[in-house]
Amino acid sequence: MDFIDLKRQYRAYRQEIDQAVSAVIQSGRFILGEEVSLLEQELAEFTGAGSAVAVSSGTDALIVALMAAEAGPGQEIITTPFTFIATAEAIALSGARPLFVDIDPKTFNMDVNRLAELLEARSRRGRMPSGIIPVSLFGLCADMDRINSLAQKHGLFVLEDACQSMGATYGKRLSCNLSSMAATSFFPSKPLGGYGDGGMAFFSDPDLAGRARCLRVHGETSRYRHEYIGLNARLDAIQAAVLRVKLRHFPNEIEARQRAADRYSSLLESFREHVAVPEVPEDYKSVFAQYTVRIKGGIRDRVAAFMNSMQVPTAVHYPVPIHLQKAFAFLGYRQGDFPEAERACQEVLSLPMHALIEESEQEQVIAAMRAALEHLKKI
Ligand SMILES: Cc1ncc(COP(=O)(O)O)c(C=O)c1O
Incomplete structure (x- = not known):
């Protein structure tokens, strides 16, 4: 028995996947392009999030979102200590310092009461963090409304680490559409997984989405014009084609x-x-x-x-x-x-x-x- 049987899933959708992958190979267009744009549109629609920006992994989705939000040295960003390393790594790579809040033992997600206590204590000391990355761990959404309202009260951004929660619901809304920014992963074993690395960042603010779109291609605003120091964090078309088939199922x-x-x-x-x-x-x-x-x-x-x-x-x-x-x-x-x-x-x-x-x-x-x-x- 496999822990996650990806071979069985391939056998179930084989014809559609083979056709989609073959069409990309025949098109000769392998990086970004129409397949990737269509996946962005379909996932923005599926989740209800304003804009979707496809990138090369969940880690890059977190990094690009943090860069778009101008996270950097001198800032602190709150997250949970019970997550995959990439959440805290993205904070550290941005130059900011991770600040942890313990978890609720029932849900394994950030304990919002402790978050409120930390923010009150910081507010009294006059030293506020700049953002919160709640993780919707194991496929269960964090308590995003309560987190958003604390963030709003204290002027912090919220980025949902939805790398494990694509498809999860919170009330009537879906993960990736529960805060102003979200990041998901298409690592093969994720609920919606590709056949290699991939990820997507989601934004409710079109300006931030626009900046993220530049950041994933070396900060490029038009051909060989670079407004920001960015990354090579593009999604490839074969991944998008596979993911579009899997999204239908x-x-x-x-x-x-x-x-x-x-x-x-x-x-x-x-x-x-x-x-x-x-x-x-x-x-x-x-x-x-x-x-x-x-x-x-x-x-x-x-x-x-x-x-x-x-x-x-x-x-x-x-x-x-x-x-x-x-x-x-x-x-x-x-x-x-x-x-x-x-x-x-x-x-x-x-x-x-x-x-x-x-x-x-x-x-x-x-x-x-x-x-x-x-x-x-x-x-
Ligand atoms: C909670 C969490 N955050 C971030 C990531 C990073 O995603 P990726 O492996 O696509 O870079 C993962 C993936 O395992 C994850 O589970």
């Missing part, structure tokens, strides 16, 4: 992911004492980029090793919080600074999850988990 895939998640949660009903299943708050719909449980009692690694020995792949997203990563040692954080993020790193375990996973495979995963818990004399 995406609404069905989102539902299939939610059905698969519900199935896991009901199969896990009988061992709730040892395993906490993902909680989706009312009015949210997760796209389950990962189906991530908590294994209680300090036995996560032993459960994972046992399951892996039964040919069931699992993953730990993430074993080390960002504030304790060597690369960020210069920030001076210590063990104990963000206890919820640290505890999550000890307890989380992601199970095989994709839109085309079969019931029998999910039963096999849960049988392996039951065997692991029995072996460890927990049930």
Whole structure:
């Protein structure tokens, strides 16, 4: 069994994908171009976001958005310590300093009460950060309305790191259209993934979108005229062609992911004492980029090793919080600074999850988990 079975997905859409890729090769136009513009239009429409700017990865989408918002040295930008490294990396690469807020243990997303406390404390000291990057982790949106209203009160920008949440809903709106800027990833294993690296930045302000469009091509405003120092962060046409095919199937895939998640949660009903299943708050719909449980009692690694020995792949997203990563040692954080993020790193375990996973495979995963818990004399 594959953790994410991309070969099965290819077999399902093979004819359409082969045709789309072949058309790009025959066109001789490989970088940006019509396929990329069409993908931008389709995703702006799908998410409801004002403008979409296609780039070469989720990391570049974060970087381009931060550059468009003029993030830089002397600024601080708030994010969560329980995320993929790229979120904090993009902040550091912009020249700004990451500032962390611990997570809500139920959703794994930024704890908005703690965010409010931090902003109040900073406001009293007269030293405000310039922006917030909430991460909609594992496919579940962060509490964006509350974050936006705190940001508005204190004059901060908000950039949703939606690299795991394309297709997730928050009330009636979709991820990538919940704040003035958002960044998503088309890494192959993402809910909407290409056949290589890719990403997209979203903007409600057309001026920022225009700047991002220049920044992704070396800051170029017209041929060989460069208004900004930019990047080579362009999306290629083959990725756009693959993504446009997958986008047609995406609404069905989102539902299939939610059905698969519900199935896991009901199969896990009988061992709730040892395993906490993902909680989706009312009015949210997760796209389950990962189906991530908590294994209680300090036995996560032993459960994972046992399951892996039964040919069931699992993953730990993430074993080390960002504030304790060597690369960020210069920030001076210590063990104990963000206890919820640290505890999550000890307890989380992601199970095989994709839109085309079969019931029998999910039963096999849960049988392996039951065997692991029995072996460890927990049930
Ligand atoms: C939360 C988060 N942010 C940023 C990224 C970076 O995306 P990419 O790998 O496309 O650069 C990822 C991808 O794994 C992610 O999960």
